[in-house]
Amino acid sequence: MFAEIEPVMEKYAGVPGSLITILQKTQEAYGYLAEDAIFYIAQRTGVPASKIYGVATFYTQFRLKPVGKYILMLCKGTACHVNGAAGIEEAVSEHLGIADGETTADGLFTLDVVACLGCCSLAPVMMVKGPAGEETHGALTKDRVRAIIDEIGAGEKSLKA
Amino acid sequence: MRIVVGEGSCGVASGAKKTEAALAALLAGRGGGIALEKAGCVGNCYLEPIVDVYADDGSLSARYVHATEDRAADILEGAADDLLISGEDAAFLTQQERIVLRNAGLINPEKIEEYIAAGGYEALKKALTQMTPEGVIEEIKASGLRGRGGAGFPTWFKWDAARNADAGGGAKYMVCNADEGDPGAFMDRSVLEGDPHAVLEGMAIGGYAIGAREGVIYVRAEYPLAIVRLETAIAQAEEKGVLGEDIFGSGFGFSIRIKAGAGAFVCGEETALIASLEGERGMPRLKPPFPAQKGFWKQPTNINNVETFANVPFVIREGGAAFAAFGTEKSKGTKVFALAGKIKKGGLVEVPMGLPLKDVIYGIGGGIKNDRAFKAVQMGGPSGGCIPAALADTPVDYESITQTGAIVGSGGMIVMDEDTCMVDMARYFLDFTRKESCGKCNYCRIGTKRMLEILERITAGKGEDGDIEKLEELAVKIKDGSLCGLGQTAPNPVLTTIRYFRNEYEDHIFKKKCTAHYCKALIRYEITDACKGCTLCAKNCPVDAIAGKVKEKHEIDQGLCIKCGKCEDNCKFGAVVRD
Ligand SMILES: Cc1cc2nc3c(=O)[nH]c(=O)nc-3n(C[C@H](O)[C@H](O)[C@H](O)COP(=O)(O)O)c2cc1C
Ligand code: FES
Numbered sequence: 201m202f203a204e205i206e207p208v209m210e211k212y213a214g215v216p217g218s219l220i221t222i223l224q225k226t227q228e229a230y231g232y233l234a235e236d237a238i239f240y241i242a243q244r245t246g247v248p249a250s251k252i253y254g255v256a257t258f259y260t261q262f263r264l265k266p267v268g269k270y271i272l273m274l275c276k277g278t279a280c281h282v283n284g285a286a287g288i289e290e291a292v293s294e295h296l297g298i299a300d301g302e303t304t305a306d307g308l309f310t311l312d313v314v315a316c317l318g319c320c321s322l323a324p325v326m327m328v329k330g331p332a333g334e335e336t337h338g339a340l341t342k343d344r345v346r347a348i349i350d351e352i353g354a355g356e357k358s359l360k361a
Numbered sequence: 362m363r364i365v366v367g368e369g370s371c372g373v374a375s376g377a378k379k380t381e382a383a384l385a386a387l388l389a390g391r392g393g394g395i396a397l398e399k400a401g402c403v404g405n406c407y408l409e410p411i412v413d414v415y416a417d418d419g420s421l422s423a424r425y426v427h428a429t430e431d432r433a434a435d436i437l438e439g440a441a442d443d444l445l446i447s448g449e450d451a452a453f454l455t456q457q458e459r460i461v462l463r464n465a466g467l468i469n470p471e472k473i474e475e476y477i478a479a480g481g482y483e484a485l486k487k488a489l490t491q492m493t494p495e496g497v498i499e500e501i502k503a504s505g506l507r508g509r510g511g512a513g514f515p516t517w518f519k520w521d522a523a524r525n526a527d528a529g530g531g532a533k534y535m536v537c538n539a540d541e542g543d544p545g546a547f548m549d550r551s552v553l554e555g556d557p558h559a560v561l562e563g564m565a566i567g568g569y570a571i572g573a574r575e576g577v578i579y580v581r582a583e584y585p586l587a588i589v590r591l592e593t594a595i596a597q598a599e600e601k602g603v604l605g606e607d608i609f610g611s612g613f614g615f616s617i618r619i620k621a622g623a624g625a626f627v628c629g630e631e632t633a634l635i636a637s638l639e640g641e642r643g644m645p646r647l648k649p650p651f652p653a654q655k656g657f658w659k660q661p662t663n664i665n666n667v668e669t670f671a672n673v674p675f676v677i678r679e680g681g682a683a684f685a686a687f688g689t690e691k692s693k694g695t696k697v698f699a700l701a702g703k704i705k706k707g708g709l710v711e712v713p714m715g716l717p718l719k720d721v722i723y724g725i726g727g728g729i730k731n732d733r734a735f736k737a738v739q740m741g742g743p744s745g746g747c748i749p750a751a752l753a754d755t756p757v758d759y760e761s762i763t764q765t766g767a768i769v770g771s772g773g774m775i776v777m778d779e780d781t782c783m784v785d786m787a788r789y790f791l792d793f794t795r796k797e798s799c800g801k802c803n804y805c806r807i808g809t810k811r812m813l814e815i816l817e818r819i820t821a822g823k824g825e826d827g828d829i830e831k832l833e834e835l836a837v838k839i840k841d842g843s844l845c846g847l848g849q850t851a852p853n854p855v856l857t858t859i860r861y862f863r864n865e866y867e868d869h870i871f872k873k874k875c876t877a878h879y880c881k882a883l884i885r886y887e888i889t890d891a892c893k894g895c896t897l898c899a900k901n902c903p904v905d906a907i908a909g910k911v912k913e914k915h916e917i918d919q920g921l922c923i924k925c926g927k928c929e930d931n932c933k934f935g936a937v938v939r940d
Contacts (some may be wrong), residue, residue: 217658219640220623224582258642258799259623261582273583278545278739278775279701281789287926315626315793316544317583319371320699320775321406321707334585336374342930 202240204229213244219255223262232263260314268303268310270352271329277316283323289313291342295349308356309349328352362395364436366428367411367466369402369554370547370586371708375409376429383433384412391437401555401590403466404709405453408446411466412436426450449727453706456725458687460695461671462711465555470590473597476558482603484677488566489611492677494524497570501673503681505693510538510629510666511744511770512846513692513759519663522653523571526661533573534662535564535615536638537670539580539587540622542629543742544793546773548697549667551709553580553587556671557594561617563670565604566677568615571663576617579634582624591619626743626797630845631656631664633799644799645845666771668697688714692758692769702739702775703730710774712757719753722776733778737861741770743790743797744850746857747783766857768850782879783862784869788816790854798847805848808839812855822882824870829859878939881924888915888928891936898928898937 202209208225212218222245226237233256242249256262274292276285289300292311296304300313319325322338326345330352337348366372366381381399388395403411408426414436416422425436425444435441459465468475476482488497502517523533537560541549552560564576580588595617598604606614620638627633628643635657637643656662672694676684685693692714698721701707705727712721722728722738729735737747746767748755755761762769777786795809812835815828836852843849859866868874875883888898894912899905906922909915917928929937 217638217640220637221620221640224621224623255640255642259625261622261624276544278543278742278773278789279707280545282702282775282777282781282786314583314624316546317370318541318547318550319374319406320545320547320701320773322371322374322409323701323707325374336370338371338374 202237209244219245219247219252220259223252223256227262231267232265235264266303266307268308269330269356270308271310271312272349273312273314273317273327273329275315275317275319275323275325275327276313277320277323279320279323280316280325285324287342288324288326288340288345291345292349295346308353362417363398363415364395365398365400365413365415365469367401367403367409367413368399369406369466369551370584371402371406372409372411373586377410379430380410380412380428380433383430384437387433387437398469399471400466400468401470402551402709403454404457404462404551404711405446405450405706406708407706408450413466424451450706453708453710453725453727457711458695458713459711460675460684460687461552461559461668461697462555462709463675464559465551465709468556470555470557471593473558473594473601473603476556477601480678481558481674482562482601484674485562485565485569485603486609488569488677489609489613494570494572497566497677498524500677500681501570504672504676504684505681505688505691506669506672506676506684507692507759508666509668509672509696509771511741511768513769516665516669519653519665520567520570522651523573523661523663526653528572528661531660532575532658533571533660534657535568535571535573535576536634536657536662536664537564537576537578537667538629538631538634538664539578539584539667540629540634541581541584541667541771542626543744543771543773545699545701545739545742545775546771547699547701548709548772550584550587551699552667552671552697553584554590557587557590558598559671559674560591560667561594561598561604563665563673564617565608565615566673567663567665567670569613571661573663574614574616576615577638577657578617578619579622579628579638580619581622588619588621595619625799626793627799627845627847630847633845634664635662642799644801645847647844668772689756689758691760696757696769696772698757698772698774700726700774700776703733703778703781704728704776705730714758715756715761717754717756718748721757721774722753726776729776729778733780735776736779736781737777737783739767739775739777739786739854740773741768741850741853742773743794744768744846744853745770745773746853747777747786747861748857749861751861766853766860768853780877780879782820782875782877783858783865784816784875785820785877785879787855787858788813788820791816791851794847794851798851802843802845802848804839804842805844805851808835808842809848809851811835812839812852816855819866819869820875820880820882822869822873822880824866826870828870829863829866833859884924884939885919886917886922886924886926886928887938887940888917889936889938890914891934892932893934893936895933897931897933901927901931903927
């Protein structure tokens with residue numbers, strides 16, 4: 201168990217101040233921080249599990265629940281807000297039947313509303329994090345965001361077929 | 362000939378990678394002579410993807426904008442004249458004064474040779490081989506450089522304090538704050554992506570000045586490309602020997618590592634950042650002791666912002682006086698602003714401090730999108746405020762902007778037009794600070810929540826007489842009762858909107874009207890005579906609130922309407938309006 205993070209553990213377990221890095225690498229490997237992963241890290245680093253939980257819940261990057269294959273990081277930073285991000289969020293929520301932080305039943309999409317992706321001049325913006333890396337989409341409209349989601353969905357279907 | 366594709370995050374999001382791939386495929390079939398390169402963002406984000414063509418003598422021979430992959434062949438054939446940048450758009454750059462962005466979009470950030478060819482690492486060499494650490498600090502003092510992270514504190518003063526601090530035989534640290542927490546700001550991202558070596562060089566010079574041998578860059582996790590470019594830059598700098606042991610044979614050694622943040626706005630605050638670097642929850646602590654005395658691992662630590670560091674090589678190479686030649690009496694040099702929101706030409710703008718706001722928004726930014734009326738500009742993000750159009754003559758310097766109730770902040774400039782509701786903007790920022798409050802101080806934790814509740818009530822049409830006064834009272838108490846800058850400045854967006862747009866608050870509360878037609882609870886959808894009777898609105902209405910015959914004007918039953926806006930989204934004739 202946890203073989204994927206063994207190299208991380210070897211490098212960081214004994215280095216003071218590395219807890220956040222370890223959590224990031226663990227989440228990268230498994231998509232989220234499972235309870236048993238937290239206990240495992242506690243055992244390896246000697247940091248109490250309660251404290252690890254405290255750190256994990258403090259930072260928005262960490263997730264304690266599994267996520268979908270594609271994470272839709274929808275920006276609601278100031279520039280995006282001013283340019284209609286609330287409407288885009290509504291369109292995504294309605295299209296997929298999920299709210300911020302939730303995952304679709306087929307395990308394909310998780311909606312993650314974030315505060316600024318740094319592409320503010322292309323507002324409204326969404327970054328899609330998938331198996332092949334990140335892709336950022338700008339100048340979103342309700343129609344475009346639905347089309348982006350459908351395209352990913354269709355690609356997945358043809359993969360299965 | 363050399364072709365350069367702009368590949369900052371904004372370029373990539375606009376399809377620059379696809380353009381590059383298309384160009385590469387075409388060039389592969391052609392045989393040599395043409396080099397294909399990439400660069401960071403030049404600043405005209407609204408024109409991405411941008412492709413530059415350089416002649417053999419190194420001069421820019423053509424700049425193509427909106428250069429999508431389908432036009433790659435045309436660009437190579439010289440058949441893309443319609444994409445050539447217009448004189449007006451080119452003026453976006455020529456009106457600027459670029460120190461921090463001197464290399465952005467021009468050099469390949471993944472090749473240290475290009476940075477060196479542009480004069481890079483000369484300043485570090487000069488500092489290490491010709492100047493004492495005290496001399497470096499003197500030069501920074503002469504430049505008048507103030508911190509670009511928000512507070513505008515004189516950089517030399519911090520360096521001097523860190524230099525004189527007793528490390529007790531242990532280490533000192535030089536930390537770069539690349540957390541860029543203001544939602545709507547992207548200056549630091551562009552510098553890191555477009556010219557990472559400028560930051561590394563600035564940090565190394567600073568390290569020499571204060572006596573630190575180790576540097577750490579705390580980058581926000583949402584900037585994956587910036588992290589990759591920094592990693593590449595550090596590796597190349599080590600290989601070239603401009604980082605590492607005995608740099609330029611001076612005996613001075615300096616190393617830099619990257620630490621990725623994990624998503625917490627408060628970690629931009631110095632003491633919270635240090636806690637986060639140590640792997641803890643990012644909670645600020647009381648100052649003093651200041652980081653210069655007790656910082657990272659309780660050792661003397663100096664923290665500066667990305668842009669502050671990027672200015673340093675210029676100051677050392679050209680001299681403090683050259684930097685101080687720009688700007689005003691108290692605000693020296695240039696400042697990079699991230700222009701976004703309802704602006705025609707959104708992007709990166711670097712101008713001498715003291716330029717009037719309107720010159721930035723109209724002169725460079727081209728004015729308001731769709732020629733709507735300019736209402737306000739938000740500066741300083743969640744710690745700042747909204748400056749109304751009437752104050753557009755205000756010079757952009759630390760003192761003048763602070764006088765308006767906003768702050769220069771890190772450089773975010775979000776332009777708002779008549780369709781932006783100022784009460785909603787205040788609600789938006791309080792929602793942000795309420796979520797991002799670390800919870801340590803009661804006033805910040807609970808006070809921001811109470812303010813948010815009042816603002817939510819007002820925008821939901823349930824505002825009451827006395828709400829504005831309650832907001833003002835809470836604002837003062839939160840400012841006084843909070844330990845760190847987050848709480849101390851959180852009420853600013855509310856206070857500035859009350860100060861300049863009190864009438865909008867009163868309209869919401871007493872007339873139950875949102876004059877910007879934004880707040881859902883306070884608007885009505887109506888169908889005008891422009892209706893052609895296409896029936897699309899009725900078909901898309903989820904509650905069947907719209908009735909009408911084909912080719913006849915439709916009507917909305919206000920009793921049934923849930924104000925979802927689907928009719929407006931679907932109308933092709935602009936016949937659905939908000940009142
Ligand atoms: C809540 C809060 C958030 C901050 N966020 C940032 C940030 O994202 N980037 C930054 O450089 N400074 C930020 N600061 C300011 C830093 O605390 C610090 O003043 C700055 O990094 C010092 O660098 P400078 O002197 O070069 O400006 C923030 C301050 C507060 C109170
Ligand atoms: S505000 Fe959305 S990308 Fe910055």
